[in-house]
Amino acid sequence: MKFTLSCSLGLVSLICASNTVAAPLTRRTPVTLQVLNDSVDQKLGCSTTQIETLEGALTDAKNVAAGAATTLGAANVLSSEGVQTFLGSITAAQLAAQIPIRFTSVGTGLSGTLTQITDLVAGNSDQTLRFYCPAETTTEAEGNPCSAQSDAVAENLAEGSINKIALCPNFFGGGSITSDKASYLVSKAAGKLTSFNAPRNPGHILIHEAQHSVPLLGGSAANILEDISADAKPTSCVALNKKKRALNAENWALVSFLAEVDAGRLAAPCTGTSAKRAVGACALPSSSTSAAKTTTTAVVPPKTATPVAPPPSAVTAKPPPVAVPKPAAPAKPPTAPKPASTSKPSLIKGLLGKIF
Numbered sequence: 001m002k003f004t005l006s007c008s009l010g011l012v013s014l015i016c017a018s019n020t021v022a023a024p025l026t027r028r029t030p031v032t033l034q035v036l037n038d039s040v041d042q043k044l045g046c047s048t049t050q051i052e053t054l055e056g057a058l059t060d061a062k063n064v065a066a067g068a069a070t071t072l073g074a075a076n077v078l079s080s081e082g083v084q085t086f087l088g089s090i091t092a093a094q095l096a097a098q099i100p101i102r103f104t105s106v107g108t109g110l111s112g113t114l115t116q117i118t119d120l121v122a123g124n125s126d127q128t129l130r131f132y133c134p135a136e137t138t139t140e141a142e143g144n145p146c147s148a149q150s151d152a153v154a155e156n157l158a159e160g161s162i163n164k165i166a167l168c169p170n171f172f173g174g175g176s177i178t179s180d181k182a183s184y185l186v187s188k189a190a191g192k193l194t195s196f197n198a199p200r201n202p203g204h205i206l207i208h209e210a211q212h213s214v215p216l217l218g219g220s221a222a223n224i225l226e227d228i229s230a231d232a233k234p235t236s237c238v239a240l241n242k243k244k245r246a247l248n249a250e251n252w253a254l255v256s257f258l259a260e261v262d263a264g265r266l267a268a269p270c271t272g273t274s275a276k277r278a279v280g281a282c283a284l285p286s287s288s289t290s291a292a293k294t295t296t297t298a299v300v301p302p303k304t305a306t307p308v309a310p311p312p313s314a315v316t317a318k319p320p321p322v323a324v325p326k327p328a329a330p331a332k333p334p335t336a337p338k339p340a341s342t343s344k345p346s347l348i349k350g351l352l353g354k355i356f
Contacts, residue, residue: 031109031215032125033058036132040118044143046133046167051116053172053202054131058110060177060203061210065107068256072099076268076282082258083266085194086234086251088242101223102252106207109216124162129215133167149231151205154212158221165209175200181261188262194238198231199257207256208232211249225249 035054038045046054077083078092087095109129117123120132120143134144145153146168153168155161180199187196210216217223228248229236237251245251258265270282 030112030127032128033110033112033114034117034128034130035114036120036130037116037118038133041120042135043138044120044132044134045118046131050133050167050172051114054167055114057171057202057206058114060201061206062107062110064177064203064256064260065103065110065207065210068259069099069103069107071259071263071266072103072255074267077266079268080266081193081269082255082262085238085265086245086255086258088240088245090246094246098246098252101217102211103256105218106210106216109213110206110210120164121162124157124164126157126163126219127215128163129213130162130164131167132164133172136169151232152209154209156212156214156221156224158214163213163215165206165213171202171205173200175202175204177201177203177260180204180257184257184261193265195235198233199254204253204257208249208253211252225252 138144150168151170153166211225232250
């Protein structure tokens with residue numbers, strides 16, 4: 001989040017990127033990172049615990065930004081689902097011009113050593129970036145720019161302030177890349193590719209704020225982006241017109257998040273010959289199919305082995321029911337006639353006796 005002072009500059013910078021070569025980064029010296037501790041200023045200073053959280057966030061943001069620069073620098077990345085979803089109608093020339101600004105410069109700028117100071121204003125310069133932690137009880141008049149919804153607020157010397165980022169209470173909410181990734185993967189499994197929960201880890205928040213910070217964007221106010229979406233939710237970011245998505249700070253932060261937790265969404269879709277389907281060369285829908293084929297092949301042998309045993313036992317089992325016990329019943333009729341044949345000769349003998 002930032003004050004809306006230089007929106008036109010940010011818009012012009014990106015809109016014109018396809019027609020002009022991006023200006024080289026003007027930074028000649030590294031960004032000096034400083035944090036106001038609370039030893040003197042309890043209203044705006046950061047506690048020891050908060051400074052530790054900031055140090056971890058700086059490391060995470062630096063690594064994620066570097067990873068995003070590498071991932072987005074791959075061939076044909078423009079046709080990836082992730083880029084088309086979150087950066088809309090950005091052109092190849094625009095993307096190539098923005099990667100060094102949005103990620104390479106940011107990662108480099110956040111790589112410096114963080115030193116502690118006791119005065120937020122004294123000694124500030126165009127290459128200095130200062131962090132501070134306004135207490136919830138500190139008022140706007142006392143220097144607190146945070147609202148209840150704010151994670152952080154960036155201001156710039158080029159806009160009449162000093163180069164500083166206020167770390168609001170939400171910044172210290174306990175989020176982490178690990179928890180954000182776990183939440184994202186659950187949503188992805190449910191088919192929610194654009195309605196996952198907004199990342200809450202401090203490193204992600206710093207990458208967002210970096211899109212508002214002149215020192216982290218190469219020293220040029222023309223590179224500043226604004227918060228165009230209603231909020232930082234992915235659904236709000238993709239609800240923007242495709243031409244505006246690459247002009248919104250959070251959209252770039254979300255792309256860096258995908259590069260960290262689901263880089264496959266930033267790989268060009270696989271087409272053409274199998275040689276192009278090498279792992280890492282494109283988004284491989286066939287990977288799950290291959291796994292399925294391997295599983296099927298592994299299951300076939302057991303099925304073949306199981307049927308072979310039953311047939312012999314089945315053939316042996318059928319003869320017993322067809323055994324001779326049942327034909328034995330018809331054998332009794334011939335036995336009955338024998339008494340009749342015996343009685344016939346007796347009757348004849350009786351008749352002959354009477355005659356003779």
